[in-house]
Amino acid sequence: MKLLHLLALACLAAAPAALPTSMPAWAQDSTPPPPRPDRDTTQDAATEPAEAEAPPDTSAPLTRDLVGPYLAARTAAMENDFEAAAEYYLRALAQDPSSSYLNDSALVTLLASGQIDRAFGLIDERIDAGGAGISSRLVELVTRARAAQDEDWEGLLAALDATGPGDPQGPEVLLDGMLRGWALLGLGRAADADAAFERVRAIPGTGELVDYNMALAKALVGDFESAAALLESDAPDQNIMSAVVEAQVLAQIDRRDEALQKLDDVAGIAIDGVAEDLADRLRQGEPVAFDVVQNPRDGVAQVYLTFATLLANDVDPNPLALIHARMASYVAPDMADARLMVAQMLQSVGQFDAAEAQFDKLREQDQMRPTAELVRIDALARADRMGDAEKAALALTAAHPELPEGWIALGDLMRQQEKWAQAVPAYDKAVALIDPADTDALWFPRYARAIALERLGDFPRAEADLRAALAIQPNNAQMLNYLGYSYVDRGENLDEALELIERAVRLSPDDGYILDSLGWALYRLGRYREAVEPQERAVALMSNDSLVNDHLGDIYWQVGRKREAEIQWSRALSFGPETEEDSQRIRAKLQRGLDAVLAEEAANGGRLPSEPGAAERSATE
Template identity: 40%
Template sequence: MILTRLTCLATILTAGFFTGPAIAMDGVAGPYLAAQAATALNDYKAASGYFNDALLHDPTDPALMESAIISDIALGNMAGAVPIAKALDATGTKSQVARTVILADTLNRGAYDDAIKAIAAGQGVGPLVDGLVTAWSQVGAGKMSDGLASFDKLADNPGLKAFALYHKALAMASVGDFEGAAKIFGGPDIQPTRTSLVAYIEVLSQLDRDKDALALLNEKFGAGADPGIEPLRHRLQAGEVVPFDVVRNAKDGLSEVFYSVAAALKGEASDGFTLVYSRIAQFLRPDNSEAILLTAGLLDSQGQHDLAIEAYATIARTDPAYYTAQQGRAQALYSAGHYDAGIEAMKQLVAAHPDLAEAQASLADLLRRQERYAEALPVYDAAIALIKDPKPRNWAIFYMRGVCNERTGHWGKAEADLRKALTLRPEEPEVLNYLGYAMVERSEKLDEALAMIKRAVAARPDDGYIVDSLSWGYYRTGHYSEALPIAERASQLMPVDAVVTDHLGDIYWSVGRKLEAQFQWHRALSFNPDPKDEVRIKRKLEIGLDAVLKEEGAPPLKSTSAVGGANGG
């Protein structure tokens, strides 16, 4: 929501969040340093254990206490975070993270009047959260009029208006004022998100406006693209009155406050900071599937795949988000190195949803990443067969099938797929580079190939692989002098890549700088090259590039003057 204003929002929310005095090291150095190392790796489980061990040596150190709180929250251990937060607050230290945890605990206990008083006394979190929490707490305390007035007051701030009105609409719907909620949801101030759209659809159904609800669902979600939406579609088509359950009560609304902020901050603040809000949203409503999905995604992106798998597993089979959770779980299993388990989980999902192109494509992607190209191809075929009218957003599936076709030797099909991807997304650098490079390798349509790669470089001038493709294109067309500075640039961008380094060696050789070529080939061998490339590099070191080309029956290098002397001196 209001993404253009989120930088300011992130600043407001994060100010003072991770603060604290220096830690005294006597007796705690070991566990503290271990905790810091674990934190740097986002290993929250280890960090929590080490920080809590350190607290045994120094139980009143504010910085240690705050770090332990943050690790426990990220781990989902609110039971461990709450007592530490209360102890930290008792020291008189001003800690926003401690105040946030204490406030969340107060709300979880349903002590709404206490929460209102704490915020009024300056013990809140920040303007947005404080305003929304106050309003929802008033609703929870039975003061609906005061709550609506608080939402309106918050809406007077232009930067927070959409948040305030969205939550006001949820609050009104939660007490049965569907007419009032519909006016807000249908107005210009609500940003369309999955949750807000489902809420609006449920409100319309409660008003016996199923046709309007179904039309909105079809417009925003399409037909069959989201398995989590299909049960809602079927109920509307059957003429059922769908209950409003996006927010059932004030506590659900408060969970939505923290989820709304987390979702808005994703990509604008650090993942660790965003995780605090998504975890608190779960704490207040354990079945908040959107918060769970966000938490799991954040953990997965931080490399905490096992924690992500645990989070995905908490979403019930009956939850509309179950499909998305299982897809995320399969990806997390794969990312954790459990390749077969990830692929098997995705196969089960495909079996349950055989008519869903996204599921087929996700399975094919995992097989492709395993370099099981022949197995991936029929799955991509099945996915593409389900896409009746390809749109620009479908470019990637044609691109990936093209990659698999090229890797399995079906060049004609590969070229057709790659060109189809370009018709859907004409200036996509990945496709321009892949197709251009493939044509260079095949010595086909070289002028077009170089033009494609140049467009890719213009779009991504700092992408080492794409820059390398351009240098290789010049090399393969005999323009060695033009290739050299571009190859050196690619090597700067990708200094430990075996292919880029090997290419640089070949180009040095082509301009007569043979000692430098041999040096680069030796470097390439140290970067774990593909076994086939390793054999070829070693052969070049034994007999030289010219002799290798002759052995391979490839055209010889074109005659050219050396650049910079025989050995580049």
């Protein structure tokens, strides 16, 4: 189900997901290299997961006056085009202002598209009309953010007091409790703020989260000793921001050596240099201020951002994550992390232009750190704006030539465009910059460089890179398959090739490319009957792939199923082989049979003689 419908359902249900206990690390390259040489990696559309069917919503309006804007809104919603969906839902809402479905949908899409002021206008209209027809929990979430942005702490407390008790251990109580703590601090009632934070600490599993917010609050009022005690932990930090917060706090109470140790614990985790810059200032004895939060409004934004992160990284990601991130950015417009999270979420649902608007804001605020640049490069590439992506990658490598991640991003862009000769030097730079002992960072650029080298015909170097990458990641099915298929395609090391591919199949038994490699390896070894079963499975998984069908045709021919072979070759031809040479070979097999084609190739140094008119046909196509 698309994000927008999940948002609407979540708001109607008013039940945020349970909080997770851990969050996965952000991955830089989300597009893996191809699974084998000389192959388009586009999967058969039939293999994509089907969209889940939602139960019919009897509250959705379907009258004649509403059907146009309503259907347009649903269409935009299916594309996660929040801005367009909001416009159409508002048009429909003008026809039926009391519809709960339309009110909730309009509010959700306004918030998701960042039109916060218009969302407030809609809320105010519904409140003036008696408050009917709109999700109360979502209204509470938004109106509290408005009070915090206006620094109306009395108003925020009044809104919190007006809320029902709810589940005493639910996430709503945790959110409201931390908002209460910051609101009380905004009124100068530090002791009452402490008591509010202590009450929500009673919710199981929330101790660290509450302690972090209490520490920020303590530090904001100058009680750095208490803040340090709340942040103290025997476990090494794995989060840059937590380490920076603790280091800044420790620096205020002249515990600089401990602060440096906290920063050393996270050295190399991130690429933005924030921890390294702070460590340099500490070593040089420069003054270090506590500036993670500068007022209670920043504290409220941190709460919304924390919930956005938790909801986004749940086992079943909660669609309210985007709205929480939008609220964080609204409350504290200068908070770069909030804008970056919004951009990443928009990018994840294909809204690349909307994500670019967030990057524009970050540039205006001079906050485009390397992490944000990498996210932007990926967003531009996914939007098929490869020229802009290249410019951004080149600018990043020029500004930060010491960052291997920038060179990897540039190499990936070149590889995706099959600019193999330009990809190799980019990966060369990355590999040279990475510590040889950091094998987790090293295997990917070596694998990606191997692909580019193999396409350039430099197989000895490609083979060396593939073997080095496999030494680090011996159970990577794609790499096992790539090296094995390379050997098969070259007619070399066929026994080892089969072993590599069989290992890949055991690791990824339903991968069509790997099954195709297994069938073709068995074919090249002359084990035709054994090749039939995996090749048929490959075709079942990738029915529109030209090469996979071509391979099955050759295998059928060798086991005497010649009519079926011709059918497969015809299918392969209809799906558009990658090159004219491939098309010529298939046509020759259909005209004269595989035996004749193999004989002609044997007599011509392994290549099929050119077909009359082939050059003209290729130029036309």
